[in-house]
Amino acid sequence: MTGHQFGGDWTTEKLERVRKYLTAYMTIFKSNEKARKLRTIYVDAFAGTGYRTRGTTPNHQQLLPFPELTEPDAEAFLKGSARIALEVEPPFNQYVFIERDPARAKELERLKSDFPERKIKIIEQDANDYLKQWCDQIDWSQSRSVVFLDPYGMQVSWSLIEKLGETKAVDLWILFPLGAAVNRLLRRKGLPSDSWSDALTRIFGTDEWKNAFYSQETKITLFGAEEEHYVKEANFDVIGNFFVNRLKTVFHGVADNPLALYNSRNNPLYLLCFASANPKGAKTAIKIAQDILRK
Secondary structure, eight states, rough: OOOOBBHHHHHHHHHHHHHHHHHHHHHHHHSSSTTGEEEEEEEEOTTTTOOOOOOOOOOOGGGTTTGGGSHHHHBBBHHHHHHHHHSSOOOSEEEEEOOSSSHHHHTTHHHHHHHTTTTEEEEEEHHHHHHHHHHHHHHTSSSEEEEEEESSSEEEEEEEEHHHHHOEEEEEEEEEEEIIIIIHHHHHHHHOOHHHHHHHHHHHSSSSSHHHHHHEEEETTTTOEEEEEEEEEHHHHHHHHHHHHHHHHSSSSSSSSOOOHHHTTSSSEEEEEEEOTTTTTHHHHHHHHHHHHHO
16 A cells, blocks of 8 residues: 655644534534535545555655655654545535545545445546636535645645635635745745745745745945845744735635644644635634634
């Protein structure tokens, strides 16, 4: 079996919170007469193998600049969001698991035999590309969805987040790579390289992060000319708040208390965030999510 390795107590904590939300979500849909008529869809955009196993470190090009994702905490990371979602009662009408790695996608097929009563769709494709098309294909007047974006690093583009918000029908759980990736790219003096700056702009959907995370200083050179220098001032709180405020520009409601997930060295790796695109259901969804995130 293909090993799919992640790590530590913070992962269990993350999955437990998502499980609680899915249970509450489906309980509401099954107990409400109008809501029962809607088709419910659960989407895991980086589903891996679906099994909580100890194996080899994920082999992904985007891990290379981020050693935190290959240290023991991350290597012990046990991912099981797909299986946990399938165990939730009442069940969703459909489950969509997306994994572009062929070996892991093949492992996901095992879930169909383990849960024969569930309607499961396995997509072997890039999650950004597939979900943008998926958003356009679903009849959102008849459907509602919970989407879980749980990437290894910075794979999620802002254009996808924006597309999900436009549905007015998606509840989003997203694991934002706060310290695992984003903070590492922010140099103390001077802006990141062009390639990393582009990556940050892609994940935030704007280059305003430069002004939010850096101050500018004017220095006089030996020849009397003025030069502008960027100095990093942002800490983890500033970075996290910036992302949450970005979510608020495209979602009807956003939880104000995202959960920071730390490794054994007490360094924040990720920020578990929640947002709801549904104008009618957002108030209830946010209340439930914020309570879950507090516990």
